[in-house]
Amino acid sequence: MSYFLGLDLGTSAVKCILVDERGAVAGSHSVEYPLDQPHPGWAEQHPEDWWQGTVQGIRELLDHTGTSGVDIIGIGFSGQMHGSVFLDADQAVIRPALLWCDQRTAEQCAQIEQAVGVDELGRLTGNRALTGFTAPKVLWLRQHEPEHYARVRHLLLPKDYVRLRLTGALGMDVADASGTLLLDVAARRWSQAVTERLDIPLDWLPPLYESGEIAGRLLPEAAALTGLAAGTPVVAGGGDQACGAVGVGVVREGIASVALGTSGVVFVHDDAYQTDEAYRLHSFCHGVPGKWHRMGVMLAAGGALQWWRRHFAHEELARAQAEGRDVYNVLTSEAAAAPLGSEGLLFLPYLTGERTPHPDPKARGGFIGLNLRHGKAHLTRAVLEGITFGLRDSLELIRASGVAVRELRVSGGGARSPMWRQMIADIFGIPVVTVNSTDGPAYGAAVMAASGVLGRDITELCDEWIRIVDRAEPDAARHAAYEPYYRIYRELYAALKPAFHQLSDLAAQG
Ligand SMILES: Nc1ncnc2c1ncn2[C@@H]1O[C@H](COP(=O)(O)OP(=O)(O)O)[C@@H](O)[C@H]1O
Numbered sequence: 219m220s221y222f223l224g225l226d227l228g229t230s231a232v233k234c235i236l237v238d239e240r241g242a243v244a245g246s247h248s249v250e251y252p253l254d255q256p257h258p259g260w261a262e263q264h265p266e267d268w269w270q271g272t273v274q275g276i277r278e279l280l281d282h283t284g285t286s287g288v289d290i291i292g293i294g295f296s297g298q299m300h301g302s303v304f305l306d307a308d309q310a311v312i313r314p315a316l317l318w319c320d321q322r323t324a325e326q327c328a329q330i331e332q333a334v335g336v337d338e339l340g341r342l343t344g345n346r347a348l349t350g351f352t353a354p355k356v357l358w359l360r361q362h363e364p365e366h367y368a369r370v371r372h373l374l375l376p377k378d379y380v381r382l383r384l385t386g387a388l389g390m391d392v393a394d395a396s397g398t399l400l401l402d403v404a405a406r407r408w409s410q411a412v413t414e415r416l417d418i419p420l421d422w423l424p425p426l427y428e429s430g431e432i433a434g435r436l437l438p439e440a441a442a443l444t445g446l447a448a449g450t451p452v453v454a455g456g457g458d459q460a461c462g463a464v465g466v467g468v469v470r471e472g473i474a475s476v477a478l479g480t481s482g483v484v485f486v487h488d489d490a491y492q493t494d495e496a497y498r499l500h501s502f503c504h505g506v507p508g509k510w511h512r513m514g515v516m517l518a519a520g521g522a523l524q525w526w527r528r529h530f531a532h533e534e535l536a537r538a539q540a541e542g543r544d545v546y547n548v549l550t551s552e553a554a555a556a557p558l559g560s561e562g563l564l565f566l567p568y569l570t571g572e573r574t575p576h577p578d579p580k581a582r583g584g585f586i587g588l589n590l591r592h593g594k595a596h597l598t599r600a601v602l603e604g605i606t607f608g609l610r611d612s613l614e615l616i617r618a619s620g621v622a623v624r625e626l627r628v629s630g631g632g633a634r635s636p637m638w639r640q641m642i643a644d645i646f647g648i649p650v651v652t653v654n655s656t657d658g659p660a661y662g663a664a665v666m667a668a669s670g671v672l673g674r675d676i677t678e679l680c681d682e683w684i685r686i687v688d689r690a691e692p693d694a695a696r697h698a699a700y701e702p703y704y705r706i707y708r709e710l711y712a713a714l715k716p717a718f719h720q721l722s723d724l725a726a727q728g
C-alpha cells in the first residue's frame with residue numbers, strides 16, 4: 219500500500235499522519251515543543267525545535283505503524299501561519315521566530331497603515347495590517363534589532379523553513395503567503411508596490427506555488443534522518459486554516475467551517491476574490507488553486523477554555539483521572555448542567571487581545587454579570603458561550619458581506635465535544651456537522667500531497683474522501699433564547715474598551 223504523509227506544524231505540536239490512496243487515515247503521531255513568552259504579549263519559537271520535532275514525529279510514526287519509508291509517495295505541509303523565520307545568506311536562522319499570536323507590533327501596524335494608507339493597503343493586499351501578520355514583524359526587527367535585520371537575506375513562514383530543511387528548496391504557497399501582508403492576494407503574486415513602500419527587499423521572498431504543486435524533493439540527508447526515501451516529492455501545502463478547510467471539504471461556496479483550536483476561525487470558500495468593505499475579515503488565497511477564502515480569526519477560542527482548565531479545573535482534572543475521562547469532557551458535562559445564558563453571566567474571551575472583529579492587542583477578557591448564585595458550572599458554561607458568541611461575530615461579518623451559509627463543518631480540539639457542537643448550532647442558528655476526517659489541517663496537507671503526486675484535483679479528492687458523519691440541528695427555541703444574550707455581548711467590547719486599554723497599560727508597567 220502507498221501512503222501520503224500530512225504534516226501539520228502547529229503552535230503546540232507537530233502532527234504527522236499517514237493517509238492511504240483511498241483517503242483512509244492509517245496512523246498519526248504528535249511531538250510537542252515549547253512556546254516562549256519572553257515579555258507580556260510576545261510569543262516566540264525556535265525553528266530548530268520545529269525541525270527536531272518533525273524528524274522525531276516522522277520517525278516515530280513510521281515505527282509505530284510499521285510503515286516503510288519507501289511506501290510514502292508524497293508529503294504535504296500545513297503550518298501555523300504568519301510567523302517570521304529570518305534567515306541569513308547561509309540560510310541559518312538569525313533569531314527565534316515571532317508567532318501569529320505575538321502582539322508586539324501594534325506600532326509597526328500603525329506605521330504601515332500610515333505609510334501605505336488603509337484603503338490602498340486593502341486594495342493591494344486585501345487586508346489590514348494586524349499584529350499577527352508577518353510584514354509588521356519585519357519592521358519591528360528593523361527598528362529594535364538592527365544587527366539582526368542587517369543579516370536577513372530570506373524571509374520564510376514556519377512550515378516553509380521545515381520544508382527547506384527537508385528539500386533544500388526555498389518556497390511558499392499563496393495561501394500562507396496571504397498572511398504576510400506582502401502578497402497581492404487578488405493576483406496571487408508578491409506585491410512589488412507594498413514591498414517598495416515598506417522598503418522590504420523583494421528578493422528576500424521565496425518562489426510562490428499553489429498548495430498542491432511539488433515544491434521540492436527529499437534530500438538524502440533528510441531521508442537518512444527521517445526514514446523516508448530520498449527524492450520523495452514534497453508539495454507546497456498551505457497555512458493551517460486553508461489546509462484545515464480542505465481537510466473538512468470546505469472547497470465550495472455555501473459551506474463554511476469553524477476551526478476550534480487555540481484560535482477560533484470561521485472560514486468561507488470564495489470562487490472569486492472578495493473583500494469586505496472595511497477589511498474586517500481576512501481575504502486570502504485558498505489551498506484550492508485559483509480560489510480564495512475569507513475568514514474571521516479569534517485569538518483565544520480553545521485557548522480560553524484551555525486557560526480555564528489550567529487554572530480553575532483542578533477538581534475536574536482529579537475526577538477525570540479517577541474516571542479515566544478527558545478533563546474537557548468533564549468540564550463540558552458540568553457546563554451542560556448549567557442553564558442557557560449561565561443565569562445572566564457573560565464571558566469575554568479576549569484573553570490575548572483580539573483580531574476579528576476587534577483588531578485590538580489591548581482588548582482583555584472578563585466575566586460580566588456575576589452574582590452570588592453563580593458557581594463553577596455557570597462560569598464554565600459562560601466561557602463556552604462567550605467563545606461561541608465571539609465566533610458568531612465573525613459569522614455575522616460573513617453574512618453581512620452577502621454570503622448565505624447553509625452548513626458549518628467543525629474541526630479542531632473543541633469539535634470533539636457534542637455539547638459544544640450543539641451550542642454552536644443553537645447560537646448560530648445553522649446546522650453543524652462533523653466529517654470522517656478528524657485530523658483537520660494534517661489531513662488537508664495529505665490531500666494536497668495526493669493532488670500533487672497523482673495529478674488530481676483537490677476538490678475532486680475531497681468529494682471522494684470526505685463524508686459527513688454527524689449533524690447537530692439548531693433548536694429554534696434555544697436560538698431565540700440566546701439572542702438577547704448575544705445582543706448584550708456585542709455591546710460589551712465598545713463599552714469596556716477604555717478600561718481594557720488602561721488595564722493593559724498598567725500591567726505593562728509591571
Ligand atoms: N473534548 C474536548 N471538548 C471541548 N474542547 C476540547 C476538547 N478537547 C480539546 N478541546 C479544546 O481544543 C483545544 C485544542 O485544539 P487543537 O485543535 O488541538 O489546537 P491547536 O492545533 O491550536 O494546538 C484545547 O485548547 C481545548 O480548548
Ligand SMILES: O=C(CO)[C@@H](O)[C@H](O)COP(=O)(O)O
Binds near residue numbers: 228298299300515
Ligand atoms: O493566525 C492564525 C490564522 O490567521 C492561526 O490559525 C494560526 O495559524 C494558528 O492557530 P492554531 O491552529 O494554533 O489555533
